[in-house]
Amino acid sequence: MVPGGANRFAATMPHYFDSAPSVPSQRGTVMLRLADFEAELVVDRGVFSSGGIDPGTLELLRSGAGGEPGGQRAGQALLDLGCGYGPIAVTLAHRYPGATVWAVEVNTRALELTAVNAARHELSTRVRPVTPEQVPGDVSFAGIWSNPPIRIGKDALHELLRTWLPRLTPDGSAWLVVHKHLGGDSLASWLDREGWQVRRTGSRKGYRLLEIRRTLEIRPETAT
Numbered sequence: 001m002v003p004g005g006a007n008r009f010a011a012t013m014p015h016y017f018d019s020a021p022s023v024p025s026q027r028g029t030v031m032l033r034l035a036d037f038e039a040e041l042v043v044d045r046g047v048f049s050s051g052g053i054d055p056g057t058l059e060l061l062r063s064g065a066g067g068e069p070g071g072q073r074a075g076q077a078l079l080d081l082g083c084g085y086g087p088i089a090v091t092l093a094h095r096y097p098g099a100t101v102w103a104v105e106v107n108t109r110a111l112e113l114t115a116v117n118a119a120r121h122e123l124s125t126r127v128r129p130v131t132p133e134q135v136p137g138d139v140s141f142a143g144i145w146s147n148p149p150i151r152i153g154k155d156a157l158h159e160l161l162r163t164w165l166p167r168l169t170p171d172g173s174a175w176l177v178v179h180k181h182l183g184g185d186s187l188a189s190w191l192d193r194e195g196w197q198v199r200r201t202g203s204r205k206g207y208r209l210l211e212i213r214r215t216l217e218i219r220p221e222t223a224t
């Protein structure tokens with residue numbers, strides 16, 4: 001590698017997944033428009049997709065992942081993995097009254113925005129914006145939703161999924177949205193090789209929607 005070359009530049013570039021963005025704060029708002037929920041959300045520089053709701057996130061939220069809105073998830077813990085400024089977390093809290101939504105994120109500016117956005121929509125009591133270390137070890141998730149941070153690199157992404165997917169409840173599901181140009185199909189194959197049951201639930205505009213569940217254990221019948 002040439003000293004001072006492209007790699008050194010890449011290493012010092014700011015990323016949306018930096019824990020404390022170096023770009024000065026400049027808040028604004030974006031509109032989240034879904035059939036069942038509309039929300040103005042506060043955004044800022046240095047967080048993912050601050051110019052508008054990411055199209056992949058919209059695909060995930062419009063896909064019906066997680067099932068019909070309603071009280072059937074009351075008492076459940078749900079996870080928005082990599083919550084950014086919170087479009088997924090606030091939508092889940094709105095759709096599933098009584099559920100607790102853990103909004104996990106490494107970017108502290110994004111976490112503050114998720115807290116602000118939950119408060120603006122009177123969802124603060126059920127949205128918990130936290131860093132990964134702040135999630136108690138004994139919490140299991142009935143559902144995980146994520147537009148995952150592909151830009152952190154394949155190894156880090158695999159590590160992230162190996163950390164959180166095993167925290168699904170036995171009959172829980174995770175829903176991921178990943179564009180095919182960002183490796184949606186190879187991620188599905190990798191999850192399959194890791195022993196997860198992967199269902200491709202949709203593909204619109206190149207966005208792959210994956211539902212991930214535990215592989216059913218086939219137990220030998222007990223002799224009588």
Ligand SMILES: C[S@@+](CC[C@H](N)C(=O)[O-])C[C@H]1O[C@@H](n2cnc3c(N)ncnc32)[C@H](O)[C@@H]1O
Pocket residue numbers: 016017018048049054057081082083084085086087088104105106107110132147148149150152160
């Ligand atoms: C593609 S963005 C999606 C953000 C948001 N959910 C949305 O839909 O707008 C992925 C997010 O994951 C966060 N992230 C990166 N590494 C992470 C990690 N190890 N744990 C939790 N979140 C992480 C990034 O900071 C980023 O905000």
